[in-house]
Amino acid sequence: MALVVMKFGGSSVEDADKIKFVARKIIAKKKAGNKIIVVVSAPGDTTDDLLEMADKITSNPLAREMDMLLATGEIISISLLAMAIDSMGEKVISMTGPQAGITADAGYMRARIKKINPKKIKDQLAKNSIVVVAGFQALNPKGDITTLGRGGSDLTAVALVAALEADFCEIYSDVEGVYTTDPRVVKDAKKIDCISYDEMLEMAGSGAQVLQPRSVEVAKKFGVEIHSRSTFSENQGTIITSEEKIRRKKMESLLVSGITFDKNQVKFTIIDLPDVPGVAAKIFGRLAKIGVNVDMIIQSAAVDKKNDISFTVSKQDIKKTQMELDKITIEFKVANVVCDEHVAKVSVVGIGMKSNVGVAAQMFEILYKKGINIEMISTSEIKISCIVDELDMVKAVKELHKSFGLSKKKYETL
Amino acid sequence: MALVVMKFGGSSVEDADKIKFVARKIIAKKKAGNKIIVVVSAPGDTTDDLLEMADKITSNPLAREMDMLLATGEIISISLLAMAIDSMGEKVISMTGPQAGITADAGYMRARIKKINPKKIKDQLAKNSIVVVAGFQALNPKGDITTLGRGGSDLTAVALVAALEADFCEIYSDVEGVYTTDPRVVKDAKKIDCISYDEMLEMAGSGAQVLQPRSVEVAKKFGVEIHSRSTFSENQGTIITSEEKIRRKKMESLLVSGITFDKNQVKFTIIDLPDVPGVAAKIFGRLAKIGVNVDMIIQSAAVDKKNDISFTVSKQDIKKTQMELDKITIEFKVANVVCDEHVAKVSVVGIGMKSNVGVAAQMFEILYKKGINIEMISTSEIKISCIVDELDMVKAVKELHKSFGLSKKKYETL
Numbered sequence: 001m002a003l004v005v006m007k008f009g010g011s012s013v014e015d016a017d018k019i020k021f022v023a024r025k026i027i028a029k030k031k032a033g034n035k036i037i038v039v040v041s042a043p044g045d046t047t048d049d050l051l052e053m054a055d056k057i058t059s060n061p062l063a064r065e066m067d068m069l070l071a072t073g074e075i076i077s078i079s080l081l082a083m084a085i086d087s088m089g090e091k092v093i094s095m096t097g098p099q100a101g102i103t104a105d106a107g108y109m110r111a112r113i114k115k116i117n118p119k120k121i122k123d124q125l126a127k128n129s130i131v132v133v134a135g136f137q138a139l140n141p142k143g144d145i146t147t148l149g150r151g152g153s154d155l156t157a158v159a160l161v162a163a164l165e166a167d168f169c170e171i172y173s174d175v176e177g178v179y180t181t182d183p184r185v186v187k188d189a190k191k192i193d194c195i196s197y198d199e200m201l202e203m204a205g206s207g208a209q210v211l212q213p214r215s216v217e218v219a220k221k222f223g224v225e226i227h228s229r230s231t232f233s234e235n236q237g238t239i240i241t242s243e244e245k246i247r248r249k250k251m252e253s254l255l256v257s258g259i260t261f262d263k264n265q266v267k268f269t270i271i272d273l274p275d276v277p278g279v280a281a282k283i284f285g286r287l288a289k290i291g292v293n294v295d296m297i298i299q300s301a302a303v304d305k306k307n308d309i310s311f312t313v314s315k316q317d318i319k320k321t322q323m324e325l326d327k328i329t330i331e332f333k334v335a336n337v338v339c340d341e342h343v344a345k346v347s348v349v350g351i352g353m354k355s356n357v358g359v360a361a362q363m364f365e366i367l368y369k370k371g372i373n374i375e376m377i378s379t380s381e382i383k384i385s386c387i388v389d390e391l392d393m394v395k396a397v398k399e400l401h402k403s404f405g406l407s408k409k410k411y412e413t414l
Numbered sequence: 415m416a417l418v419v420m421k422f423g424g425s426s427v428e429d430a431d432k433i434k435f436v437a438r439k440i441i442a443k444k445k446a447g448n449k450i451i452v453v454v455s456a457p458g459d460t461t462d463d464l465l466e467m468a469d470k471i472t473s474n475p476l477a478r479e480m481d482m483l484l485a486t487g488e489i490i491s492i493s494l495l496a497m498a499i500d501s502m503g504e505k506v507i508s509m510t511g512p513q514a515g516i517t518a519d520a521g522y523m524r525a526r527i528k529k530i531n532p533k534k535i536k537d538q539l540a541k542n543s544i545v546v547v548a549g550f551q552a553l554n555p556k557g558d559i560t561t562l563g564r565g566g567s568d569l570t571a572v573a574l575v576a577a578l579e580a581d582f583c584e585i586y587s588d589v590e591g592v593y594t595t596d597p598r599v600v601k602d603a604k605k606i607d608c609i610s611y612d613e614m615l616e617m618a619g620s621g622a623q624v625l626q627p628r629s630v631e632v633a634k635k636f637g638v639e640i641h642s643r644s645t646f647s648e649n650q651g652t653i654i655t656s657e658e659k660i661r662r663k664k665m666e667s668l669l670v671s672g673i674t675f676d677k678n679q680v681k682f683t684i685i686d687l688p689d690v691p692g693v694a695a696k697i698f699g700r701l702a703k704i705g706v707n708v709d710m711i712i713q714s715a716a717v718d719k720k721n722d723i724s725f726t727v728s729k730q731d732i733k734k735t736q737m738e739l740d741k742i743t744i745e746f747k748v749a750n751v752v753c754d755e756h757v758a759k760v761s762v763v764g765i766g767m768k769s770n771v772g773v774a775a776q777m778f779e780i781l782y783k784k785g786i787n788i789e790m791i792s793t794s795e796i797k798i799s800c801i802v803d804e805l806d807m808v809k810a811v812k813e814l815h816k817s818f819g820l821s822k823k824k825y826e827t828l
Contacts, residue, residue, distance in 0.1 A: 016470035050490070056430035057494050058501035065500070068508055069493035072486040076464070079483035080471050086479070087472035094482055099557060120557075143513060143534075 002167040004029060007039040007135065007157035009173040012231040013077050014044030022231065023084035026130060030090060035125050039135045039157040040081055042073025063108035064144055071145045074134035082132050091129040097137030104138035104146050111138055111146035113155065116163035151212030158215045162222035169224050171211060172231040177238030178210050180406035181259040186398055188408040192257060196243040199257050202349045202383040208260045216240065243351050255359055256350040256404040261397050263390060266318050267343045268325065269310040271336040275302040280309060283328055290324055292317045296378040296387060310376060312387060343375060344393035347385040348400055360384050366403045372396050416581040418443060421453040421549065421571035423587040426645040427491050428458030436645060437498035440544060444504060449539050453549045453571040454495055456487025477522035478558055485559045488548035496546050505543040511551030518552035518560050525552055525560035527569065530577035547574065565626030572629045576636035583638050585625060586645040591652030592624050594820040595673040600812055602822040606671060610657040610765050613671050616797040620674035620761040630654065657765050669773055670764040670818040675811050677804060680732050681754040682739065683724040688746060689716040694723060697742055704738055706731045710792045710801060724790060726801060757789060758807035761799040762814055774798050780817045786810050
């Protein structure tokens with residue numbers, strides 16, 4: 001008898017009909033001979049509604065009270081889902097995160113799970129009950145309810161699999177799995193059968209949001225194989241697993257697994273910065289201090305003891321960055337700062353790159369042949385990202401997707 | 415420095431503006447030199463909305479899951495109110511019922527408070543924090559969240575006053591206090607300054623719903639003086655206290671404190687029931703078994719070894735009662751059962767009756783003089799209730815209110 005953890009996202013429990021549908025799905029899995037732990041998110045827009053309520057009270061809410069407020073969303077889901085399962089004749093019990101024995105560190109709003117005491121869940125599984133656990137929440141050392149950050153229910157599911165040594169981790173959402181790229185942009189994007197933790201992390205960092213990145217990190221740490229699949233179909237989804245297992249399964253892995261893109265980028269260029277040692281460290285140190293997360297950085301070669309530095313930040317950080325750069329330009333007597341909001345990041349991701357050095361060159365050539373100018377480049381072991389004009393983004397994604405052989409239809413490769 | 419428990423009902427925290435208003439009121443009381451514990455209900459219609467959600471899932475929800483669901487309403491209130499208080503610069507912490515140390519018996523949906531461990535609240539009061547506690551909820555011996563029944567936040571407030579030996583118990587709502595009768599029916603109804611626990615209980619049982627009856631029982635048991643008052647005015651409300659204290663305050667207590675009425679009544683009459691010992695016990699025993707709460711009973715004197723029995727039940731129990739009576743008429747070979755839905759109960763309540771035997775006679779005479787027919791009568795030590803035609807109800811209430819000298823204007827008494 002296998003132990004399965006099934007996690008359902010908010011859109012899967014947003015109304016009574018969907019809750020009943022999910023209940024039937026859970027019961028079917030139980031009747032197939034499994035023990036079941038369910039993790040649920042808050043229904044539909046509940047979390048956003050609660051955030052809006054808080055925003056009407058104050059723009060600067062206490063983090064502890066915010067967590068107290070937000071945790072109610074998942075409690076609504078678990079009780080309604082448990083009622084639905086019970087009404088269909090199966091034994092069931094709901095548990096809040098704290099009741100399920102999930103403890104976290106002292107942080108709020110992005111608390112980290114420290115330990116899971118699975119006794120209460122095990123007792124209920126032994127009584128043949130389906131256990132429905134509220135995702136996204138935990139108990140901190142003070143006895144407060146805390147939350148695990150956006151998408152934290154994925155983390156709850158993965159952590160429960162690790163703590164209970166469950167056999168399967170199934171993350172259900174309204175998409176069929178992880179795609180080679182966003183199917184809304186490239187119609188013949190394919191569902192990926194298998195992807196490694198690291199690829200998944202690189203894809204999440206580059207804009208694809210199927211799973212919460214922290215949940216993937218924890219899955220990697222504890223070797224939890226995740227099956228990301230759709231609530232509303234029986235199709236196989238995407239398995240997120242170790243590189244080793246993927247290599248064992250496939251004789252030959254693809255060069256590139258997926259293409260991602262991110263419009264939420266702004267490029268700043270500081271022109272004629274004095275070429276003095278430590279100046280870059282000072283600038284980026286100060287941006288880090290005010291909470292600006294700098295993504296890509298390019299420094300041009302020095303000419304006349306001056307050089308240019310370009311870097312990208314998220315769009316929500318434009319104002320903060322601009323204000324800090326205004327001060328910096330005065331201090332360092334810099335002539336000019338240019339801000340370009342019309343850029344986008346396009347990335348190719350794949351563990352195949354590790355053993356194949358030509359991928360970067362291939363990417364640049366594809367873009368060059370289509371007349372797409374590359375403004376900045378950054379690379380990791382399994383990812384290459386380019387900043388391009390946002391008007392070129394969709395074309396770049398489509399061409400890369402086709403040329404790296406990811407489309408359903410066969411195209412000629414370069 | 416006094417310790418004050420302030421309880422706010424759902425209509426006092428139904429939107430952001432009201433929550434801020436309540437926060438200011440709480441802070442003003444703190445700044446006047448008090449330590450403050452606040453108890454809140456769920457905002458506005460939240461509890462009804464949650465009930466409706468559950469109803470869409472199943473008509474027969476698990477009680478444990480219902481309590482899990484309903485408890486979220488008050489958690490939303492405490493977190494938002496704590497955010498508001500914090501944003502105004504006062505130290506504050508919210509606590510769910512379980513966090514506040516409130517434990518209950520094993521029942522669900524109408525759980526009874528067993529014990530309060532006030533350590534956590536005391537610690538926070540010592541740190542000069544305002545403590546905001548979720549009303550209506552407790553922790554049961556299994557570690558489940560349970561609820562205390564409709565109006566249970568009043569009970570939470572009274573129990574906290576008793577456990578913490580607080581100096582004041584202030585129950586805020588959208589009415590100014592307890593009135594001599596419903597001001598919507600009798601325009602010159604007066605706010606009552608002082609009323610005894612027993613009078614309050616009789617008035618609640620007769621239709622006046624300012625405080626949850628169980629909270630009044632607990633207040634009586636522990637000698638907690640309740641001040642029922644309006645959130646939205648600074649006027650003195652009504653003090654609910656012991657008869658002894660009232661007698662000490664007033665040299666001469668009024669004969670009658672209030673007039674109540676209740677349209678939610680149905681009268682059944684079983685005609686020609688065999689006059690055999692134990693037959694009434696059997697009938698009412700069976701009604702009790704199916705959960706029908708019988709209020710008033712009249713048995714006529716036996717004629718030809720047969721007699722009639724009339725009794726009243728709440729309107730929501732009509733169907734259940736009728737179905738049971740159908741069986742009973744066959745078993746006891748009774749000719750006929752008559753159901754009259756067009757009745758109402760009118761009651762006069764007052765501790766003054768204890769020392770004055772003429773009140774019942776006076777009540778009957780007032781009704782007789784106005785041509786109002788009395789169909790049934792029941793009396794307790796401090797209450798007399800009459801069943802009348804529902805068309806006569808308002809007239810009866812107005813006449814009794816005037817004739818017992820409760821109106822603001824002076825009328826001639828009988």
